[in-house]
Amino acid sequence: MIFAVLGLLLVISAYVPQLWVRHMMKKHHREDPDMPGTGGELANHLVQRFQLDGIVVEETDEGRDHFDPAAKAVRLSPSNYHGRSVTAVAVAAHEVGHAIQCFRNEPIFELRKEYMPLASKLGKWGIALMMSVPVAAIVLRSPIAIGVVIGLSVILQLMGALAYLIVLPEEWDASFNKALPILIEGEYITEEQHKGARQVLRAAALTYFAGALASILNIGRWLMVLRR
Numbered sequence: 655m656i657f658a659v660l661g662l663l664l665v666i667s668a669y670v671p672q673l674w675v676r677h678m679m680k681k682h683h684r685e686d687p688d689m690p691g692t693g694g695e696l697a698n699h700l701v702q703r704f705q706l707d708g709i710v711v712e713e714t715d716e717g718r719d720h721f722d723p724a725a726k727a728v729r730l731s732p733s734n735y736h737g738r739s740v741t742a743v744a745v746a747a748h749e750v751g752h753a754i755q756c757f758r759n760e761p762i763f764e765l766r767k768e769y770m771p772l773a774s775k776l777g778k779w780g781i782a783l784m785m786s787v788p789v790a791a792i793v794l795r796s797p798i799a800i801g802v803v804i805g806l807s808v809i810l811q812l813m814g815a816l817a818y819l820i821v822l823p824e825e826w827d828a829s830f831n832k833a834l835p836i837l838i839e840g841e842y843i844t845e846e847q848h849k850g851a852r853q854v855l856r857a858a859a860l861t862y863f864a865g866a867l868a869s870i871l872n873i874g875r876w877l878m879v880l881r882r
Contacts, residue, residue, distance in 0.1 A: 671864035678857035682740040682850040683733065693742030694735035696842060697728050700750045706757045711735075719745050721752035723767060728753050740847050744833065744854035747842075751832030755824065765824040773817030780810030818866040825862060829855035 691699070697711040714720075714729035721728050728749045734742040755763035784807040791800050833855055837843050843851055 671860060675857040675861055675864050678853045679741050679745075682744070682854050683737065683742070684740075685738055686740070687738065689738035689743065690842065691743075692736050692738050693730055693746035696743050697730060697746040697750050700747065700836065701728070701753065704750075704754060704757075706750075706753055709753045709757065719749055721749045721756070723752075723756050723763075726753075726756070740843065740850040741854050743842060744837065744851045745858055747833035747837050748828050748855055748858040751828030751836075752824075754832055755828060760827075762824045762827050765821045769817045769820045773814045773821075775814075776810045776817060777814035780807045780812075780814060783807035783810065815866040818862045822859070822863055825859040829859040833858075 694711060694713070700706075701709050701711060708726050709728060710726065711728045711730070713732060713735045716731045716733060719729065719731050719734055728746075730742075730746055730749065734745045736742075752763070752766070754760075755766075783803055787800060787803055787807075794800060794803075834852065837851055838848060
C-alpha cells in the first residue's frame, strides 16, 4: 500500500508542474486585438532596440519556443509568432532575454551553453542503455552485469535531469531580470496584463524544471517495464 501511495505522489510531483506550465500558457493565450503587435513583431523590435546584431527571429514548430545560441536565432512557435496575446509577447520577451544574455556574454548564460547539450546527451545515452537491457540479458546472461547496465542507465538519466535543473537560474534571469522589466518599462503590456505576464514568465522559467521531473518519472517507468 505504501509503495502505491509513494508511486502516486511521484506521478503527481512529476506531472503537476508540467500541467501547471501548460495551463498558464493556455490561460493567457486569448487573442487581444488591442495588443500593439504579435509576438514575432515584438521580438524583432526588441532585437533592433537592444542592437542585438546578428540575432534573427524565426518561426518554429508549435511548443518549441527557444533561443538557439549556435544559430543566434530566437525561435517562436506559430501561435506565439503570429499571436497577439499576453502569452505570445511574454514568451517572445523571454526568448529575447536569452538572446540578450548571449549577446552580452553574461556569465549566467554559460550555464545553458555548458549544461543543456550535456543534459540532452546524458538522457539519450541513459535511455539507449535501458533499451539495450533485453539484448544484454541474452548476451551477458549475468544478473550482476545486467544490474550494472541498468544502474549505469539510471545514473546517466538522473545526471541528465539534474543538468536541466542547473540552468534554472539562467531561465529565471531571462524572465524576471530581462523580459518582465522590458515589458513593463517599455509599456508593451497594460497594467491589467502585468499579473498574466508574470504568470507566463514564471511558467517559461520553470519549463525545464518540469521537464526534469518528468525525466525522473520516466526512469521509474523503465524500471517497472523491465521488472515485468
